[in-house]
Amino acid sequence: MKHNREFAPHYGTPVELAPGLRRLTAQNPGPFTFHGTNTYLIGSRRLLVLDPGPALPDHIEAIAKAADGAKIEAILVSHTHMDHSPGARVLQDKTGASIIGCGPHRAARDLLDNEINPLDSSADKDHLPARQMFDGDLFDAADATVEAIETPGHTANHLCFAITGSDLILSADHVMGWSTSIVAPPDGSMRDYMASIDKMLLRPETRYFPGHGGSISDAKTYVQELKQHRLDREKAILRSISGGERSIIEIVRELYADVDPSLHRAASLSVFAHLEDLVDRKLALAMPDLALDARYRKTG
Numbered sequence: 001m002k003h004n005r006e007f008a009p010h011y012g013t014p015v016e017l018a019p020g021l022r023r024l025t026a027q028n029p030g031p032f033t034f035h036g037t038n039t040y041l042i043g044s045r046r047l048l049v050l051d052p053g054p055a056l057p058d059h060i061e062a063i064a065k066a067a068d069g070a071k072i073e074a075i076l077v078s079h080t081h082m083d084h085s086p087g088a089r090v091l092q093d094k095t096g097a098s099i100i101g102c103g104p105h106r107a108a109r110d111l112l113d114n115e116i117n118p119l120d121s122s123a124d125k126d127h128l129p130a131r132q133m134f135d136g137d138l139f140d141a142a143d144a145t146v147e148a149i150e151t152p153g154h155t156a157n158h159l160c161f162a163i164t165g166s167d168l169i170l171s172a173d174h175v176m177g178w179s180t181s182i183v184a185p186p187d188g189s190m191r192d193y194m195a196s197i198d199k200m201l202l203r204p205e206t207r208y209f210p211g212h213g214g215s216i217s218d219a220k221t222y223v224q225e226l227k228q229h230r231l232d233r234e235k236a237i238l239r240s241i242s243g244g245e246r247s248i249i250e251i252v253r254e255l256y257a258d259v260d261p262s263l264h265r266a267a268s269l270s271v272f273a274h275l276e277d278l279v280d281r282k283l284a285l286a287m288p289d290l291a292l293d294a295r296y297r298k299t300g
């Protein structure tokens with residue numbers, strides 16, 4: 001599937017995207033963050049700030065400067081990853097605005113026996129919103145209202161936000177144009193992610209602004225492609241385990257042969273997420289039990 005990797009971050013400078021919507025990119029580029037985390041300023045006279053990013057003093061300073069005296073009504077947080085939520089507390093200390101949005105960090109399921117959570121260091125466990133938002137909840141900030149859309153999958157607590165009365169969704173890490181989302185157990189869940197993808201397809205909005213990289217126009221076509229991409233991968237995994245037992249490493253070597261081996265660890269987690277879902281749906285069998293180092297075969 002085709003991704004759009006064209007993006008100019010303009011660190012420190014807000015970029016106007018639509019009336020009442022600006023983007024400010026934090027300077028935390030990396031293999032999983034692309035050019036850095038996008039912070040969004042919603043509204044004009046009174047603002048909502050989505051995802052202040054990591055606790056980078058320069059970036060928080062740039063957000064305050066972009067607000068230019070306008071009152072920050074609330075700080076929205078989409079999910080509890082270190083590149084999205086810790087800056088919320090720094091901005092709260094600086095402005096007095098309260099933090100709302102996703103709930104505290106939680107995994108999609110309990111740890112398995114002897115399982116070490118490979119994503120532990122990316123989780124922000126200090127996030128505690130003054131108001132947790134649930135599906136369909138609205139927050140009104142005078143000249144803009146946002147609606148929370150529960151979209152678990154990348155994390156269990158992930159929220160997207162629609163700007164009501166517009167065609168726009170702030171899609172955070174659920175739908176990104178530059179790359180597919182990381183869906184890795186136990187914090188993430190492929191079953192939840194696929195359901196959250198279907199949820200986006202039922203919504204009317206067609207323009208998305210993600211947590212990393214540029215905007216997505218014709219978002220519904222793109223989301224349909226994302227869905228097809230995951231279904232194709234699922235089919236390839238089932239094919240790989242149809243001839244006999246396979247370990248995740250063996251599956252990755254086969255399916256990701258053309259991918260840089262340094263990314264094989266991330267690929268293993270993605271394959272694990274698919275297998276967990278397939279075992280759950282009784283389409284695959286884990287031997288002896290579900291685990292990253294178990295062996296898998298197709299049922300029937």
Ligand SMILES: [Zn+2]
Pocket residue numbers: 079081084154173
């Ligand atoms: Zn994330």
